Amino acid sequence: MSEKTKVMCLIDGEHYFPVTKSAVDQLTHDGYDIQVLLLIGGTEKVRTSNVDVISEFFNKKVVMCHDHFDIPYDEIEKLIDEYDIEMVIDLSDEPVVNYVKRFKIASVVLSKGAIYKGPDFQFDPLVEYDVLKNPSYKIIGTGKRIGKTAISAYTARLINEEDEFNPCIVAMGRGGPEIPEIVKGNKIKLTPEYLMEQSDKGLHAASDHWEDALMSRVLTVGCRRCAGGMAGRVFKTNMVSGARMTNALDTNLVAIEGSGSAIPPIKTNKQIVLVGANQPIETLISYFGPYRIKLGDLIIVTMCDEQTCPKAKLDILLDEIRSINPDVEVIPTIFRPAPVESISGRNVLFATTAPESVQPILKEYLEDNYDCNVVAISSHLSNRPLLQKDIEDNIDKVDVMLTELKAAAVDVATKDALSHNLEVVYCDNIPIPLDDSQDLKKSIMKLVYEAVEDYEN
Structure with a gap:
């Protein structure tokens, strides 16, 4: 100034x-x-x-x-x-x-x-630090539990399939490490036992960067943040240091992942904005929802199941998003579970953060696509006492604990399952466009190449 x-x-x-x-x-x-x-x-x-x-x-x-x-x-x-x-x-x-x-x-x-x-x-406007020495994109959201880490891992996997890119994810979370932590997801196998070792050391082994590393198999850097302002600023974060670390890593494309509705203070070439269709529509189209929506070079609307977002609400939301940011592609999506290991022929307890209203859909999807028997689903992965009860009620009926890697996935779900000699399988969430005519993979890669072009110019 x-x-x-x-x-x-x-x-x-x-x-x-x-x-x-x-x-x-x-x-x-x-x-x-x-x-x-x-x-x-x-x-x-x-x-x-x-x-x-x-x-x-x-x-x-x-x-x-x-x-x-x-x-x-x-x-x-x-x-x-x-x-x-x-x-x-x-x-x-x-x-x-x-x-x-x-x-x-x-x-x-x-x-x-x-x-x-x-x-x-x-x-005050967002302060962005220009510290990256590689092309980059940012993933920010309009709230918590709308799939930022799932989208982050998904984009990294897509990019990693292209021979010309070696992506790295920098994530900030409320349970991140005091000193930015590098996880070589492209080198090590993140087994349940390994994650339990990290948890026993006092680390939050279900923090976003661990999930990114497990699901995408790429380099990740874990950071922390405290508090989130109305317009996305954080009170304290070590993400600037974490972002700088990537300059010395074997990477040529960096994804900067937000946390909740907090926006990472790192300048990037492009931005993907996630809008949770399960959120109150007033939150999205008023207050600072439009501010975040206007930041997007690609907008992915998540959680668009009819059970969490009726079609009438979704239609209004899509119209509002397009009026706020008319120049970008808007892709409404649903998430579907994807175990990272085989669960064929197994009796499964599935721990998730998905709401109870979509449990029948998830059960049917898992059984139809992965040849398993879903005995029970707990939607209490982010509520340790209730998750503990769900596990106690079903632990003797199953032989596999299937869990998303977030919240209490390690210190409760993994720990209890291993103590009962159950196999633990972690579960990814795959975004699927509602409209078959929209190609999410193509849109993401288009943004990536635009980020590279912006960086080079």
């Missing part, structure tokens, strides 16, 4: 202009460089529509909104670019703006890399 911050003020016609001018003059006195004022609505106290007269009164450049009933979001974006604005200070109030409109303003301002500030709030 420059020595004197370049500012655009949002004003309205519901304020008496001398009152607003006193606030603008105060900001100038405080050292802000007021470049332009944008009149965003309101007519109650506006005595003239002559913008030159108004500009002369304020002794500042004034731009007027001609629609007094809707916020000129496009004009805000345009003026930020035109005047190289670093901060937008909101001097307006109801009825011109309300909570919903302010979040939309914030999404526009933050997407342009500027600060949005008001009398009792301030939203």
